[in-house]
Amino acid sequence: MTSCIEDCLACYRTCLSSAMGHCLEAGGKHVEKGHFTLMMACAEICRTSAHFMLIGTPHHRHTCAECAEICAECADDCERLGGMDDCVEACRRCAESCRRMASTH
């Protein structure tokens, strides 16, 4: 679980700082509502999934499942736009980590 918390917080950091740094500076398609909202939703669900694991609630499996979904979608969208390799990598890693966590009993 420790490594999943780390992957969630790493993805939270990368998505949030990329959205508020790179995307706002780049403008254009980077600040289109669909993409930007997905980045912020990804940052928030990663933050919440980490929080759920840290407080030790068994419901973390459900937030991790949702986190895996949003991260996978965010990775695809960042790949489509290009120039966001850090986000793509952090999202893919977190999606994989959360998917495993969601299916653990």
Place this chain on the structure above:
Amino acid sequence: MTSCIEDCLACYRTCLSSAMGHCLEAGGKHVEKGHFTLMMACAEICRTSAHFMLIGTPHHRHTCAECAEICAECADDCERLGGMDDCVEACRRCAESCRRMASTH
């Protein structure tokens, strides 16, 4: 959606302040790990569901579905302990509101 955001934030306020006020002061079964963790998980998912609706992501339906689950469980647990009528009411109202939101297309 406005009323669901309100119900989520009202439940967040009630659960968080009851856990950190009433439960810590009452002690005993009120600070047992199972109950206290459920209260904090409920506060956090309500906070996140409201956030998802406010940023306008379509994924709010999934966080609302999870919010409805946790609120219903929290309402039952608060009812079992007794003396937490505010929480029971706020959780039931939020569960109902989120369940409706989760099934909206």
Place this chain on the structure above:
Amino acid sequence: MTSCIEDCLACYRTCLSSAMGHCLEAGGKHVEKGHFTLMMACAEICRTSAHFMLIGTPHHRHTCAECAEICAECADDCERLGGMDDCVEACRRCAESCRRMASTH
């Protein structure tokens, strides 16, 4: 304190939904880094100040003082841009409410 929590959560809602709705749709100066970051900082400090009051920590006076600062700055910036009357009003009300709370002993 109840009314200050309400003002903080109202300002959080208005700033976050305006930034992610109105600002992203309007584009142009509304998504310039300075303005957009201020809106998001305002939403976050309002969320945190409410949280501090809800958990009952005496440090809420310091987060309320910082909240008053950021809200006042955000109100001015939204007024400068125009077309954001809801934000201006919510920020001014919250700034006033937090300033009072910060100076309470």
Place this chain on the structure above:
Amino acid sequence: MTSCIEDCLACYRTCLSSAMGHCLEAGGKHVEKGHFTLMMACAEICRTSAHFMLIGTPHHRHTCAECAEICAECADDCERLGGMDDCVEACRRCAESCRRMASTH
């Protein structure tokens, strides 16, 4: 700034998981309102300070200053109780890191 973000998130993780794990299990003075509330306030201000640095707002200096205050107080209180060496260390490191960040121009 990267290392301050890391110190804040490390302190957030340690305080939150210790409060919701170790403190709830140990009971007694570990769940007394003063101590437990301080732990949760520390976790929350660390989370917020990291968030402010990640979104790139110049106001991070004020949240870092407040973070340094609360972390120092939390370290002292955890030392007083004993058996919480991880928290003491994470809080002291974060306090030092945030104090430096708060005084940077």
